[in-house]
Amino acid sequence: MGEEYGFFIGCTIPLKLPHLEKAFRDVAGILDVKLKEMEGVSCCPEPVSLQSLNIDTWVALGARNLAIAEKMGVNIMTICSGCYETLKTVSVLLEEDEEYLGKVNGILNKIGYNYTGKTKVYHFVELFSQPEWLEKIKNLLIKPLDDLNLAVHYGCHLIRPSKIMRFDHPEKPVKIDIILEALGAKTVEFANKLECCGFCARLQEEIGMKLVEDKMTELCELEEEVDALIAVCPSCTTQYDRKEKIIARKTGKELDIPILYLAEVMAIALGIDLEDLSMNKRSVKPTKLIEKLTT
Amino acid sequence: MTEMLKKNASELDPKFRYEISEKIGAKSLLKCIQCGVCSSGCTVTEYVDMQPHRVVASCLLGLKEEVLTSQAIWTCSLCHRCTERCPKNVDYSFILALLRNMAVQGGKIPKEYSGSIVTIYNNGFVVPYTGGLKDNIDKRRKRLGLPQLSSPNLDEIRFIIEETGLGDLAKKEVDE
Numbered sequence: 344m345g346e347e348y349g350f351f352i353g354c355t356i357p358l359k360l361p362h363l364e365k366a367f368r369d370v371a372g373i374l375d376v377k378l379k380e381m382e383g384v385s386c387c388p389e390p391v392s393l394q395s396l397n398i399d400t401w402v403a404l405g406a407r408n409l410a411i412a413e414k415m416g417v418n419i420m421t422i423c424s425g426c427y428e429t430l431k432t433v434s435v436l437l438e439e440d441e442e443y444l445g446k447v448n449g450i451l452n453k454i455g456y457n458y459t460g461k462t463k464v465y466h467f468v469e470l471f472s473q474p475e476w477l478e479k480i481k482n483l484l485i486k487p488l489d490d491l492n493l494a495v496h497y498g499c500h501l502i503r504p505s506k507i508m509r510f511d512h513p514e515k516p517v518k519i520d521i522i523l524e525a526l527g528a529k530t531v532e533f534a535n536k537l538e539c540c541g542f543c544a545r546l547q548e549e550i551g552m553k554l555v556e557d558k559m560t561e562l563c564e565l566e567e568e569v570d571a572l573i574a575v576c577p578s579c580t581t582q583y584d585r586k587e588k589i590i591a592r593k594t595g596k597e598l599d600i601p602i603l604y605l606a607e608v609m610a611i612a613l614g615i616d617l618e619d620l621s622m623n624k625r626s627v628k629p630t631k632l633i634e635k636l637t638t
Numbered sequence: 639m640t641e642m643l644k645k646n647a648s649e650l651d652p653k654f655r656y657e658i659s660e661k662i663g664a665k666s667l668l669k670c671i672q673c674g675v676c677s678s679g680c681t682v683t684e685y686v687d688m689q690p691h692r693v694v695a696s697c698l699l700g701l702k703e704e705v706l707t708s709q710a711i712w713t714c715s716l717c718h719r720c721t722e723r724c725p726k727n728v729d730y731s732f733i734l735a736l737l738r739n740m741a742v743q744g745g746k747i748p749k750e751y752s753g754s755i756v757t758i759y760n761n762g763f764v765v766p767y768t769g770g771l772k773d774n775i776d777k778r779r780k781r782l783g784l785p786q787l788s789s790p791n792l793d794e795i796r797f798i799i800e801e802t803g804l805g806d807l808a809k810k811e812v813d814e
Contacts, residue, residue: 354763357787358775365782385790386764391716392754395738396747398661400755400802407798436662443662450801454794503718504731513722539681544715545750550685621782 344475348420348465349412350378351430354386355577356423360604362621363577367422367467367606373613374479376470379417384408387421387429390500391543394429405433406447410458418463420470422606424576427466428500428508434464435507466501468575468605469510472518477525485614487527490635492567493608494531494600495519496558496574496583499539519575519605526612531569535561540574542582555586559598570632571603580604588626601629611636643704650700657740658697664733669726670694676720676730686710690720690730697733706741712748742807752807759799759808762790 356364371378385404393401408430412419421427437444438460448457470476497516505513514537520530535558541551562569574580584602591598607620617636622629659667677689688696688710696705705711711734720730754764761767767775779787799808
């Protein structure tokens, strides 16, 4: 448990949603996860458009970030599913293909880097879902979330393709659920649980609208009231939060389930004050959830 | 449904399948048995002009132009269920990335996909981080007690982008 990680914060969270970074840093502080800041790293780079434009650019920029970690002598901890997908895919591709690694190093060598293929890449869910960390979380709970019913959104890039991500079951994942259960919360099962948020389907806005509407409508109609949808990726989090509000306005449906990032609920359970967590920095305000937590 | 396509064998590109399959990770293309599992589980199957199994069939047949100009290759949400479920381990989502790369080389890039490289070239991040925007981000981070962001090394990032062939695209958009 004492391993030190290179903290790869990415772009969207630190630049657009820094309150999520703060929640994660709070959690890491309480659980004593040793994080080392990574100097000079770039965007992971973003898996959807960069991979689409040119796979070699995507791999080489990713390999530079992996090489920086290797130079620091650490493995990488990510807090975004996009960063996780890029860096893990690049590390696996280069681990399995020596010729390609040589080609990438041909470029990296010219700017003073060499990647030997040693860097391992993790998402924080991977760490905290391990038995010893779950035990530590349970021991440090200040405010168990006993009254909460939470729905989990895994998102696609965390778990698939499983031959590369090697993270959890690609169609029946459990790792986020078991972390929430360790916090004392109940998690709900629902038909649309594994559906994509549609954020990466950039060409047609309607695809995302339909996917968000289907999932949020189902959650609002469940017999047990759902207090929040929990996500681990800034893109999924933003997609549901913004579109849920727009759809509610457009259709007149009463959609009011707030979207929280996993580190935020972990921070609450581990005793961080709600006022320090920017809970209202979202379109769908978690008013009922806050009431439940404070009474 | 797409219109019936009539083509003479001489108009097909028999090398297209190998252009794809010779690339790292795309050898699996040749194993497709047209079972359609990819299309049945596809997140965007009702929105595309060509479903996944038909894109693969078209690649195998040599319908290069039809594939590279299809809207299907760009509509995908990259949920990776096709790759996950394929009984023959055809890595469709990776093949799709290759097809997009080929379309880009032919100059066909939807604007939704071309902006990121410009932003990364100029900022190192995929989010703008210069001038007033940078000041605001820095202030907000400071208020939350977060450390100052480490600036990406732009010279190195630009070198990689240019060396791997996206320099023109990244710089062209800057001039516009």
